[in-house]
Amino acid sequence: MTVDIRTAGQAIDYPVPLYSYRRRYTHEVGFGEISLGGYQPIRVESMTNTHTMDTAATVEQCRRLYEAGCEIIRLTVPTEKDAENLRNIREQLRRDGITTPLVADIHFSAKAAMKAVEFVENIRVNPGNYATGAKFSSEEYTDAEYLAELDKVREEFSPLVKKARELGVSMRIGTNHGSLSDRIVSRYGNSPEGMVEAALEFARICEDESYFDLLFSMKSSNVRVMIHAYRLLVARADAELRHAYPLHLGVTEAGDGDEGRIKSAMGIGALLEDGLGDTIRVSLTEDPVNEVPVGFAIVRKYNEHLQVKGEKAYLAVNQVVGHGQAVSGHTALPFNPYGYARRSSCPMQAGAASIGGDSLQRVETQARTSITDPDALRDEILQRLAPELPEDSIRSEFVNVSVGCVEDVHALENLLASLEGVRDRIVVSTVDTGLFPKLLPLVSRVRLDVVEGESLGTGFIDQLADSDTVMEFCFIHENSSIMVPAEVLCRIAAKLKAKGLTRVCLSVVSSQGLFATRRLVLELANAGIEFPVAVRYRNRGGDRSGVLIESAIQAGTLFCDGVGDLIAVETGLKPEDEVSLAFNILQAARVRMSKTEFISCPGCGRTYFELEKTTALIKQRVSHLKGLKIGIMGCIVNGPGEMADADFGYVGSGKGRVSLYVGRECVVENMPEADALDRLIELIRQNGKWIDPA
Numbered sequence: 172m173t174v175d176i177r178t179a180g181q182a183i184d185y186p187v188p189l190y191s192y193r194r195r196y197t198h199e200v201g202f203g204e205i206s207l208g209g210y211q212p213i214r215v216e217s218m219t220n221t222h223t224m225d226t227a228a229t230v231e232q233c234r235r236l237y238e239a240g241c242e243i244i245r246l247t248v249p250t251e252k253d254a255e256n257l258r259n260i261r262e263q264l265r266r267d268g269i270t271t272p273l274v275a276d277i278h279f280s281a282k283a284a285m286k287a288v289e290f291v292e293n294i295r296v297n298p299g300n301y302a303t304g305a306k307f308s309s310e311e312y313t314d315a316e317y318l319a320e321l322d323k324v325r326e327e328f329s330p331l332v333k334k335a336r337e338l339g340v341s342m343r344i345g346t347n348h349g350s351l352s353d354r355i356v357s358r359y360g361n362s363p364e365g366m367v368e369a370a371l372e373f374a375r376i377c378e379d380e381s382y383f384d385l386l387f388s389m390k391s392s393n394v395r396v397m398i399h400a401y402r403l404l405v406a407r408a409d410a411e412l413r414h415a416y417p418l419h420l421g422v423t424e425a426g427d428g429d430e431g432r433i434k435s436a437m438g439i440g441a442l443l444e445d446g447l448g449d450t451i452r453v454s455l456t457e458d459p460v461n462e463v464p465v466g467f468a469i470v471r472k473y474n475e476h477l478q479v480k481g482e483k484a485y486l487a488v489n490q491v492v493g494h495g496q497a498v499s500g501h502t503a504l505p506f507n508p509y510g511y512a513r514r515s516s517c518p519m520q521a522g523a524a525s526i527g528g529d530s531l532q533r534v535e536t537q538a539r540t541s542i543t544d545p546d547a548l549r550d551e552i553l554q555r556l557a558p559e560l561p562e563d564s565i566r567s568e569f570v571n572v573s574v575g576c577v578e579d580v581h582a583l584e585n586l587l588a589s590l591e592g593v594r595d596r597i598v599v600s601t602v603d604t605g606l607f608p609k610l611l612p613l614v615s616r617v618r619l620d621v622v623e624g625e626s627l628g629t630g631f632i633d634q635l636a637d638s639d640t641v642m643e644f645c646f647i648h649e650n651s652s653i654m655v656p657a658e659v660l661c662r663i664a665a666k667l668k669a670k671g672l673t674r675v676c677l678s679v680v681s682s683q684g685l686f687a688t689r690r691l692v693l694e695l696a697n698a699g700i701e702f703p704v705a706v707r708y709r710n711r712g713g714d715r716s717g718v719l720i721e722s723a724i725q726a727g728t729l730f731c732d733g734v735g736d737l738i739a740v741e742t743g744l745k746p747e748d749e750v751s752l753a754f755n756i757l758q759a760a761r762v763r764m765s766k767t768e769f770i771s772c773p774g775c776g777r778t779y780f781e782l783e784k785t786t787a788l789i790k791q792r793v794s795h796l797k798g799l800k801i802g803i804m805g806c807i808v809n810g811p812g813e814m815a816d817a818d819f820g821y822v823g824s825g826k827g828r829v830s831l832y833v834g835r836e837c838v839v840e841n842m843p844e845a846d847a848l849d850r851l852i853e854l855i856r857q858n859g860k861w862i863d864p865a
């Protein structure tokens with residue numbers, strides 16, 4: 172399975188199973204008393220946000236992280252003094268019986284790194300700013316200049332590698348999309364290719380020094396960029412380097428609340444589903460202790476694939492879970508794993524809304540009230556559709572109503588009569604092939620839930636021929652273990668297409684919705700069928716956090732891969748939470764922006780202002796601005812590269828001081844924090860992006 176990489180024009184294989192789960196086996200790397208990679212469980216880590224010179228506060232936060240179950244704790248080390256203070260922090264923690272491995276987070280300072288490596292189990296180096304002193308300029312590099320700078324990097328980085336090797340300390344080469352070196356940007360741009368090359372340059376130096384205790388990370392606040400960068404790294408590093416090194420996964424500056432959890436789960440989960448990832452960190456603009464349970468909730472399912480055999484955890488590497496069986500003779504991927512392109516589908520009108528083609532990805536929810544209680548059902552439908560709100564509001568665009576028998580159809584007709592004005596936003600679903608044709612004249616969309624063993628004969632298909640209604644065929648894969656939904660749906664789609672039907676949509680309901688839908692898209696591509704695909708997530712009984720995480724992984728990954736023309740969520744959440752979940756998933760995948768996106772960092776010892784409080788204040792004032800991306804960074808260590816992803820930036824530049832950005836450009840430097848929010852709003856206004864709140 173090969174894909175052309177944009178910049179180099181070379182074909183690059185993506186060496187992971189895409190229709191089934193199998194964890195990538197990696198070189199095991201030590202972290203003091205524990206290790207990761209190999210057959211080890213996927214670890215959960217976090218990072219302190221105290222000043223590392225503040226021993227008491229840092230020790231206290233480490234203790235709270237330890238009590239929350241955090242397996243690896245990272246501390247920022249801006250200077251040699253901070254590095255030296257790691258000794259005190261470590262001693263105190265060890266005295267208290269806290270043996271959690273510590274990681275020193277290094278940016279810029281080789282001196283801080285050389286000292287910190289003495290007191291930690293792992294050292295994180297950012298190849299974007301280590302030994303290069305990035306100026307964030309856009310100057311061009313000649314080949315000679317490029318190589319000269321690389322030599323300088325080798326000269327400064329090699330002593331750290333040697334020292335880490337001698338001390339038995341492992342190292343993470345942690346690339347960040349927002350802080351690539353000028354040299355890398357000059358050649359590759361702010362791109363996944365640049366992120367990967369930056370890491371490989373450092374890894375080559377490590378291997379030249381016979382140092383193999385490495386792991387990688389490729390973080391970005393843009394979930395799609397992050398996914399593409401990790402995938403590309405795996406493809407290139409595994410082909411070139413001596414070992415398959417473990418991966419630390421994370422979405423940087425994910426924000427807070429549901430949005431932060433959904434973004435993190437989507438980026439991390441997409442890669443875990445690919446079998447990638449050996450340790451994770453969920454970055455939230457909240458108390459770091461909150462990150463730990465979210466992390467464990469994300470990795471739980473994957474760690475359950477580990478079986479204990481004898482004394483050693485054993486990963487059933489040959490055990491394949493998913494829809495990979497019987498994919499033979501197909502070599503093309505149904506999407507590009509290294510870059511975004513929306514799957515091509517034919518557009519169709521369903522009432523007032525279009526689906527497929529270039530249309531917005533639509534949002535549908537399921538009414539829970541039975542059709543046998545029409546008044547309550549009507550109220551629920553109106554609550555979900557919220558017809559009183561403006562067109563582009565966050566509300567369900569379609570509501571699904573289930574019918575099971577002829578009496579239900581009569582009740583439906585009465586219900587629709589009472590919903591004049593919104594009836595073209597009602598979808599009716601049934602499992603009854605006898606009822607299905609009768610429903611077509613009533614609404615703009617009808618769904619047939621196909622179960623295993625169903626065969627739709629010519630007589631049935633002939634009844635559909637003259638309908639203008641959009642017909643969805645959905646395979647319910649809850650208990651099926653033999654038939655592959657994709658093959659059944661593709662057969663149905665081919666029959667419909669052969670009969671000249673064009674207003675057809677397809678979907679799968681499965682606990683493995685990602686693999687099943689991917690597989691469906693593959694079959695459709697091979698058959699040359701471009702019917703739109705609805706991404707359906709159903710989990711009626713799960714707890715709130717589990718639903719957020721799993722829906723972000725199962726549905727969100729598909730949208731990141733360019734698959735999906737509609738999202739339908741069916742959960743036990745409150746109707747408004749369900750709608751907001753669907754829009755949050757589309758927003759995190761950057762396919763449909765419906766509100767302001769806050770790219771806020773989690774904070775660390777470099778933070779210049781109270782992040783949580785400031786983020787809340789900024790949110791209060793600008794949350795109503797649809798589609799705007801606002802970066803809120805505690806410092807500029809990640810560089811204006813991160814600002815390229817944001818429309819406006821609010822960045823700590825010193826104690827009580829803030830710099831403001833428009834795109835990548837710093838337009839206000841070092842202003843007093845007290846006036847910065849008003850000035851930010853003024854900038855938004857000057858740039859024509861301000862709308863007064865309703």
Ligand code: SF4
Nearest residue numbers: 772774775778805806
């Ligand atoms: S951007 Fe935030 S988390 Fe990153 S180094 Fe600066 S303060 Fe720390």
